[in-house]
Amino acid sequence: MLQSPEGKTFQKIYQIVRRVPAGRVVTYGQIASALGTRQLARTVGWAMRACPDDVPWHRVINSQGAISTPRITGTANLQKALLEAEGVEFRVDGTIDLHLYGCSALVLEDL
DNA sequence: CGAATGACCAAGC
């Protein structure tokens, strides 16, 4: 069964991810930082694992600017497609330029 | 309640 995303942090993470504008991506560290502690990155991963339909999880990537979903259920293909549909360009390595598509942490904290 | 895991990040060697 799918855990119980009723934790306050879970909802907070979802809120932040929802604030990510289309065509932009954020790293786990940024989300964790928006929550207050960068170390929360791990919990963020758990929250993403629940990946509700209301959360554009495809805009969430790791600090390397690469997709971290392929380790789950071959969702990388879907994520890449969604991001490309939003106008995000992928490098030859399959990574994204955080310098261009990296969203500002201020937007995430703009609760 | 205690131990283990998890889609991570940063620092250390």
Next chain:
DNA sequence: GGCTTGGCCATTC
């Protein structure tokens, strides 16, 4: 420059 260790938070067994 690449690999290893530590750390925090939340969830699960």
